[in-house]
Amino acid sequence: MQEIMTLISEVGFPIAITIYLLYRIEVKLDAVIESIQTLPERMKHI
Numbered sequence: 001m002q003e004i005m006t007l008i009s010e011v012g013f014p015i016a017i018t019i020y021l022l023y024r025i026e027v028k029l030d031a032v033i034e035s036i037q038t039l040p041e042r043m044k045h046i
């Protein structure tokens with residue numbers, strides 16, 4: 001049981017950072033997808 005607790009405490013920080021970074025990437029990716037989807041409509045106005 002102690003080994004598992006040690007493993008979680010050692011690996012917990014990198015996992016938390018990874019989840020945070022994945023969330024930030026997801027938000028930016030959603031903005032890129034929205035921009036690409038509206039591109040044809042914007043190109044019609046040029």
